[in-house]
Amino acid sequence: MTLVAKHNKLSRRSGCPLNASVEMLGDRWSLLIIRDMMLRGFRTYKEFMDCYEGIATNILADRLQKLVSYGIIEGEPDPSDGRKLIYRLTKKGIDLAPVLTEMVLWAAAHEDTGNQELVRLMRADKEKFLAGVRMRWSNDRPKPS
Amino acid sequence: MTLVAKHNKLSRRSGCPLNASVEMLGDRWSLLIIRDMMLRGFRTYKEFMDCYEGIATNILADRLQKLVSYGIIEGEPDPSDGRKLIYRLTKKGIDLAPVLTEMVLWAAAHEDTGNQELVRLMRADKEKFLAGVRMRWSNDRPKPS
DNA sequence: TATTTAACTTGCAAAATGCAAGTGAAATGT
DNA sequence: ACATTTCACTTGCATTTTGCAAGTTAAATA
Numbered sequence: 001m002t003l004v005a006k007h008n009k010l011s012r013r014s015g016c017p018l019n020a021s022v023e024m025l026g027d028r029w030s031l032l033i034i035r036d037m038m039l040r041g042f043r044t045y046k047e048f049m050d051c052y053e054g055i056a057t058n059i060l061a062d063r064l065q066k067l068v069s070y071g072i073i074e075g076e077p078d079p080s081d082g083r084k085l086i087y088r089l090t091k092k093g094i095d096l097a098p099v100l101t102e103m104v105l106w107a108a109a110h111e112d113t114g115n116q117e118l119v120r121l122m123r124a125d126k127e128k129f130l131a132g133v134r135m136r137w138s139n140d141r142p143k144p145s
Numbered sequence: 146m147t148l149v150a151k152h153n154k155l156s157r158r159s160g161c162p163l164n165a166s167v168e169m170l171g172d173r174w175s176l177l178i179i180r181d182m183m184l185r186g187f188r189t190y191k192e193f194m195d196c197y198e199g200i201a202t203n204i205l206a207d208r209l210q211k212l213v214s215y216g217i218i219e220g221e222p223d224p225s226d227g228r229k230l231i232y233r234l235t236k237k238g239i240d241l242a243p244v245l246t247e248m249v250l251w252a253a254a255h256e257d258t259g260n261q262e263l264v265r266l267m268r269a270d271k272e273k274f275l276a277g278v279r280m281r282w283s284n285d286r287p288k289p290s
Numbered sequence: 291t292a293t294t295t296a297a298c299t300t301g302c303a304a305a306a307t308g309c310a311a312g313t314g315a316a317a318t319g320t
Numbered sequence: 321a322c323a324t325t326t327c328a329c330t331t332g333c334a335t336t337t338t339g340c341a342a343g344t345t346a347a348a349t350a
Binding site for chain 1: 167168177241247253254
């Protein structure tokens with residue numbers, strides 16, 4: 001049984017595309033979850049939990065559900081371990097790569113931040129970096145990373 | 146008296162640049178405020194208030210203050226009307242244009258959204274669009290738009 | 291001088307978030 | 321086979337953030 005997106009936003013504050021983005025992603029955790037899937041290959045609840053100490057268990061569960069309901073990620077049970085749910089970025093989720101990239105480059109340019117390696121990689125050749133992400137996450141392959 | 150940015154985040158959840166971005170912009174209103182300054186030339190509290198019914202007066206005040214404290218916008222009194230405060234994007238704020246652009250294009254590609262005119266413009270030539278924003282907001286000019 | 295306007299505060303209710311503890315099904319260890 | 325551990329969550333409750341309505345203050349306008 002694969003979890004499927006059932007996206008039923010009742011009313012949107014405005015028709016502007018940016019508003020839609022903000023309503024889906026404008027919170028403290030969603031983009032970080034997506035980043036860790038995209039860049040670090042996280043796939044299970046536990047991986048997220050162990051990683052950022054800071055996110056509350058109920059909030060993580062809630063965010064994962066919401067991302068599924070928006071069609072940004074999808075979850076299916078691990079065939080080799082019935083307890084585990086494997087989350088994966090959908091096409092829609094992978095398409096957030098340029099958004100994440102610009103946010104990373106902006107912060108790196110204006111704030112004192114770490115992970116300079118990633119930043120250099122992105123800055124050196126944005127398109128190449130994006131192509132890499134898309135390749136590693138191409139939907140043909142069952143397991144990215 | 147020009148309000149100046151005094152940016153003193155006490156502790157950051159992680160050094161990742163994305164985390165920095167999310168901490169500054171990851172809420173329901175900040176990016177919309179920036180969009181309206183960038184694209185619609187909004188400059189005063191009242192303009193924001195009148196526009197989106199939906200934002201609470203105290204939240205708007207709080208967000209404007211925070212954006213100032215992050216150095217994304219700055220506010221100075223209108224010389225011709227002592228009641229008014231004119232807010233303006235800083236360089237750091239203008240540099241958010243690529244982030245907004247990617248968020249708009251992402252939502253437009255995956256959601257049912259309005260403002261197709263803007264979307265077409267952005268899609269047709271992203272760099273040209275960005276150049277236009279930067280030009281209109283170049284710091285030489287006192288009043289953008 | 292009286293009223294209006296702009297930009298906020300303040301007080302309080304409602305919603306979202308965070309934290310600790312608990313649950314239930316599946317795997318693992320003995 | 322049975323007890324323990326692991327995984328992916330809930331639940332309950334305190335704290336924080338948001339939203340709404342009603343002030344407030346200084347400056348402009350009638």
